[in-house]
Amino acid sequence: MSDKRIEILDLAENLIRTKGYNAFSYRDISGPLQIKNAAVHYHFPKKSDLGEEIIQRTRKKFQLKNKEWSHYSPQRRLDNFIALYEENQSLNLVCLVGALGSSYESLPENMQNNLSEMSREIRIWMMELLKEGLAKKEFNFAEKPNEKADLIIASLLSSLILDKVIRENIFKSVKASILKGV
Amino acid sequence: MSDKRIEILDLAENLIRTKGYNAFSYRDISGPLQIKNAAVHYHFPKKSDLGEEIIQRTRKKFQLKNKEWSHYSPQRRLDNFIALYEENQSLNLVCLVGALGSSYESLPENMQNNLSEMSREIRIWMMELLKEGLAKKEFNFAEKPNEKADLIIASLLSSLILDKVIRENIFKSVKASILKGV
DNA sequence: GTCTATACCTGGATAGAC
DNA sequence: GTCTATCCAGGTATAGAC
Incomplete structure (x- = not known):
């Protein structure tokens, strides 16, 4: 994958996660990267191609983390997952699901589908993590695993x-609440 | 306030809460209401005037509820607050803070300010509610009130x-988790 | 792979008649 | 208060030269 392609993806992702998918244009990409709109279109003919690839690579990154973490304890996996959000917060970035999901009905169909699949995957991963933690007595909570999972991913x-x-540092509060609740 | 004005606000709010602020246009208003764009501009010269008033009236609605509920028990006030989200869910609508907040940096300044003030108000209200519930022994949780408040408003x-x-019915899960956690 | 040029559309917004 | 008409900026997208 060429450097330019990655630079475009990185910048577009940043724009989506600060201003939203519908609020950025090819100019916002071509300007800072010092190329012309047509060059961006060469790499991503349609805006939705760009959007789709950003979702897909985010999903792949998550899957790689999963593998990397697969033999960690549930607690450590949870800590690591929360750390992903902590990094986003320090960069002043909303997560991709939040950025795109709130205007779900305005998204092109290919983006909707990719976004939904990724989100389901994360949710199921979290449920399994919590179940395992309960079974190993690392965690202790009264809710059903799916209820707790939804609380955690939603609040993050x-x-x-x-x-x-x-x-205000809402993330910090939420993190504390989550950790006290498992 | 004229009927047309309210019809415009209602429709625009619905559009914001499904497609987002940047994804709807004056046509999306004028078409369904069978008037012309210029008529919408008469009521709301700029798009941000429309956006601002939607935030302000939402804030006022919340303040009215507060007064109405002021002598209710903390538990009942919490139930009522959650019921507001339940209604949104049944209408397939995201809440206004979620709809606008995720693309915060793309919003006109007047909308940003109004949105921030309203959100702070809701947060503080929730903190007070939780403190009172703890003091009256209606609630029982280990987190600090601000931590719990942030968990609740964020997850909803x-x-x-x-x-x-x-x-999937994530709202239902989250509701169950919240109620089991206080 | 990047450029210039351009097509075409939709957006927000305003002037002035009724 | 609503209309027609119009303006202009900006958006996505493509063709064809280099």
Whole structure:
């Protein structure tokens, strides 16, 4: 994969996760990268091609982490997962699911499908993690694993949004709550 | 306030909460309401005027509820607050903070400010509610009130987003988790 | 792989008649 | 308060030269 291609993807992802998919244009890419719009279109003919590839590579990154973490304890895997959000927060970035999901109905179909699949994958991963933690008595909570999983992924997602809106460290609070609750 | 004005606000709010602020246009308003773009501009000269008023009236609605609920028990106030999200979910709508917050940096300044103030107000309300519930021994949880408050408002916000993306009843899970955790 | 040039559309917004 | 008409900026996208 060429350097330019990656630079375009990186910049576009950043734009999506600060301004949203519908608020950035090819100019916002070509300007900073000092190329012309047509060059961006060469790499990604349609805007939705760009959007789709950003989702797909995010999904792949997550899958790689999974493999890497597969023999870690549930607690450590949970810590690592939360650390991903902590990094986003320090970069002042919303996560991709939050950035795209809130305007789901405005997205091209290929992006909707990719986004849904990735999100389901993360959710199932979290459920399995929690089940295993319960079984190994590393965790202790009253909710059903799917309920707890949904609470965790939902609260992490929004913590990044609310951080920007409220300008308080919501992520930190949410992290503390989650860790005290498992 | 004229009927047309309200019709415009209602429709625009719906569009924001399904497609996002940047994905709808004056045509999306004027078409369904069978008027012309210029008529919409008469009521709301700039798009951001429309956006701002939608935030402001949402904030006022919340303040009215507060007064109405002020002598209810903490548990009942929490139940009522959750019920607001339940209604949104049944209408397939993301909440306003989620819809706008995820693309915060693309918003006009007047909308950013109004959105931030409203969100802070909701957060503080939730913190007070939880503190009171602890003091009255209606609630029992290990986290600090601000940590718990952030967990609750964050998870409710995203539950509506994830509901759409994952197409499972994430809201229901989150609701169960919250109620078991206080 | 990047450029220039351009096509075509949609967007927000305003002036002025009714 | 709503209309027609119009403006202009910006958006996505493509053709064809280099």
